[in-house]
Amino acid sequence: MSAIRDLHNPWRDRYQTASFRGAIFHVETEQRHGGRRTVVHEYPKRNLPYAEDMGRAAVRFTVQGYLIGPNYLTLKDALISALxxxxxxxxxxPLPxxxxxxxxxxxxxxxxxxxxxxxxxSxxxxxxxxGKPGFSDVSIVTQAAVTSAAAALERAVIGT
Structure with a gap:
C-alpha cells in the first residue's frame, strides 16, 4: 500500500488552473484541431488531381468546461464578460x-x-x-502622406 502512496505523477506537478483572460473554469475535455490548408485542382479530361499546399491551417480549440460551487454564478458572470x-x-x-x-x-x-x-x-x-496579421510589415499610406510626397515632388521639379 505504501508503494501506491509514494507513486510520483509528473502530470500533477505541471497541472494548472484553466482560465481565459483571468476568468477561471474547470476543464472536462479539450480538443485541438489543426492541419493544412489545401486546394484541390481537378481538371477536365485528367484523371489525376493536384492538391496544392497553402500552408498550415489555424489551430482551433474546443473546450468543454464547467463551473461549480457556491460562487459559480459570480465565476460564470466573469467568464461571460471575458468571452x-x-x-x-x-x-x-491544464495539462494533459x-x-x-x-x-x-x-x-x-x-x-x-x-x-x-x-x-x-457547463x-x-x-x-x-x-496569430499575426499577414501584412504587418507593409506600411499604410494615408492621404496626408500622399499629399506631402506629391508636394515634395512638385517642389523638387519646379526647383530644377
Missing amino acids: EQDGSGTLRL YQGRDMEVMVMQYGITESRERGGMC VEMDFVEA
Whole structure:
C-alpha cells in the first residue's frame, strides 16, 4: 500500500488552473484541431488531381468546461464578460491538454444550466489561435502622406 502512496505523477506537478483572460473554469475535455490548408485542382479530361499546399491551417480549440460551487454564478458572470470582450485574449489550459498560455480569439461559446445540476453550469467554448496579421510589415499610406510626397515632388521639379 505504501508503494501506491509514494507513486510520483509528473502530470500533477505541471497541472494548472484553466482560465481565459483571468476568468477561471474547470476543464472536462479539450480538443485541438489543426492541419493544412489545401486546394484541390481537378481538371477536365485528367484523371489525376493536384492538391496544392497553402500552408498550415489555424489551430482551433474546443473546450468543454464547467463551473461549480457556491460562487459559480459570480465565476460564470466573469467568464461571460471575458468571452464577450473584443480582440484576442490569453487562454490557459491544464495539462494533459496544452499546459501553456495561448493568444486566441473566441469563435463562439454556450452555457448550459439545469435544475438537476443546481450549483453548476457547463460551458462549451470554441477558440482559434489569434496569430499575426499577414501584412504587418507593409506600411499604410494615408492621404496626408500622399499629399506631402506629391508636394515634395512638385517642389523638387519646379526647383530644377
